[in-house]
Amino acid sequence: MTRFEPLENDLLLRTARGEKVERPPMWVMRQAGRYLPEYHQAKGNHDFFECCRSPEIASTLTLQPIERYKGLIDAAIIFSDILVIPQAMGMTVEMVDKKGPVFPHPLKSPSDPQYKELMARNVDVEKELDYVYQAITMTRRKLKGRVPLFGFCGAPWTLLCYMVEGGGSKLFVQVKTWIYKYPEESKALLKKIAVLCVEYLALQVQAGAQIVQVFDSWAAELSPSSFQQFSLPYLRYISEHLPTRLRQLGLDVVPMVVFAKGAWYALDSLCDSGYDVVGLDWLQDPAEAVKIAKGRVVLQGNADPGILYGSREAITAVVEEMVSGFGGGKQGWIANLGHGA
Numbered sequence: 094m095t096r097f098e099p100l101e102n103d104l105l106l107r108t109a110r111g112e113k114v115e116r117p118p119m120w121v122m123r124q125a126g127r128y129l130p131e132y133h134q135a136k137g138n139h140d141f142f143e144c145c146r147s148p149e150i151a152s153t154l155t156l157q158p159i160e161r162y163k164g165l166i167d168a169a170i171i172f173s174d175i176l177v178i179p180q181a182m183g184m185t186v187e188m189v190d191k192k193g194p195v196f197p198h199p200l201k202s203p204s205d206p207q208y209k210e211l212m213a214r215n216v217d218v219e220k221e222l223d224y225v226y227q228a229i230t231m232t233r234r235k236l237k238g239r240v241p242l243f244g245f246c247g248a249p250w251t252l253l254c255y256m257v258e259g260g261g262s263k264l265f266v267q268v269k270t271w272i273y274k275y276p277e278e279s280k281a282l283l284k285k286i287a288v289l290c291v292e293y294l295a296l297q298v299q300a301g302a303q304i305v306q307v308f309d310s311w312a313a314e315l316s317p318s319s320f321q322q323f324s325l326p327y328l329r330y331i332s333e334h335l336p337t338r339l340r341q342l343g344l345d346v347v348p349m350v351v352f353a354k355g356a357w358y359a360l361d362s363l364c365d366s367g368y369d370v371v372g373l374d375w376l377q378d379p380a381e382a383v384k385i386a387k388g389r390v391v392l393q394g395n396a397d398p399g400i401l402y403g404s405r406e407a408i409t410a411v412v413e414e415m416v417s418g419f420g421g422g423k424q425g426w427i428a429n430l431g432h433g434a
C-alpha cells in the first residue's frame with residue numbers, strides 16, 4: 094500500500110520473517126497505559142472503551158510510548174482491547190476501575206435464549222469495529238514510518254472465558270462447566286469467534302496493521318489435552334484462514350504472532366500451529382524454548398514483568414540472562430516482557 098510513508102525501522106518485521114538481523118528488536122506488551130502520566134492526561138474523563146472508540150485518542154495513546162522512548166521501541170501496538178469482539182457480538186462490557194473488565198450479562202448456558210441469539214446473529218465486524226480500523230489508519234499516518242504497527246485480537250478460548258465468566262476469574266468454574274458439560278456448544282461458539290477473529294484481523298491489516306498478534310491470555314487454565322481441544326484448533330483456524338482472506342482482499346500476508354500465556358506445555362504444538370512467532374511468558378526458560386522450537390518459529394518474550402520493580406542492576410542481570418538464553422538475538426528472537434505489566 095502506498096498511502097503511508099515507507100518504514101524507517103523494519104527490524105521487527107525482518108526478525109518476524111526469520112531473517113538475520115543486526116540486533117534483536119524490542120517492544121513491550123501493554124506499553125501504552127496507566128504507568129504513563131501522559132496516558133492519564135490524554136484519557137481525561139473518558140472511560141476506557143470511549144478511548145478505544147475514539148480514533149484520535151486511541152492513536153495518541155498508541156504513540157505515547159514510541160515518543161517517550163524514542164528509538165528504543167521497535168513496534169507500536171494499536172490501543173484497543175481484546176473485548177471489542179464480544180462487544181461487536183452484542184455483549185455489554187464495562188471497564189471498572191481497579192477491577193478490570195465486567196460483563197453485566199455473561200452467557201449462562203447453551204439452553205439460555207441468549208446463547209441461541211448469539212449463535213444466530215450475523216455479526217458485521219466491518220461495521221461494528223470500524224472505529225478500530227480508523228484508529229489504525231490514523232496511527233499509521235501519525236507514525237510516519239517510524240516503526241511498524243501491530244494489530245491484535247483475543248484468542249477464541251480467552252474470549253469464551255470472559256463471555257462466560259463475566260470478567261476475570263480465579264477458578265473458571267463457569268467456563269469449565271461449559272467445556273466439560275457442553276463441549277459441542279462450546280466448540281460451536283469458539284468456531285464462531287474464530288471466524289470473526291479472521292475477518293477482524295484481515296480488516297485491521299487492510300487499515301494498515303503490519304503484523305498481528307493473537308492473545309490467548311487464559312491458556313494456562315486448560316490442561317494439555319483440553320488445550321488441544323478447546324484452544325489450539327481455533328488458533329490454527331485463524332493462522333490458516335487469515336492469509337487466504339488477505340489474498341482475497343488483494344493484500345500481502347503479514348507475520349502472525351501467537352501468545353498463549355502459560356501454555357509452556359504446548360510449545361511444541363504451537364511451533365507447528367502456522368504462526369511465524371510464538372510468544373513466551375516468563376515461566377519458560379529461553380534456552381529450553383529454543384531447543385524445543387528447533388528453528389521452526391521466531392520466539393518472543395519473556396522477561397518477568399515483575400523485574401520492573403527491581404533495581405537497575407537486577408533488571409540488567411535478567412535482561413543479559415535472557416539475551417544469552419535466546420542465543421544473542423541476531424536471529425529468531427523478539428525481546429519483550431513475558432506478559433503486560
Ligand SMILES: Cc1c2[nH]c(c1CCC(=O)O)Cc1[nH]c(c(CCC(=O)O)c1C)Cc1[nH]c(c(CCC(=O)O)c1C)Cc1[nH]c(c(C)c1CCC(=O)O)C2
Binds near residue numbers: 123127141194
Ligand atoms: C486479557 C486482555 C485484555 N485486554 C488485552 C488482553 C490480552 C493481553 C493480556 O493478557 O494482558 C489486550 C490489550 N489491552 C490493551 C492493549 C493495548 C496496547 C498495549 O499493550 O499497549 C492490549 C494489547 C490496553 C488496555 N487494556 C486495559 C488497560 C488499562 C485501562 C485503564 O485502567 O486505564 C489498558 C491500557 C484494561 C484491561 N483489558 C483487559 C484486562 C484484563 C484489563 C486490565 C484490567 C486492570 O488491570 O484493571 C482484557
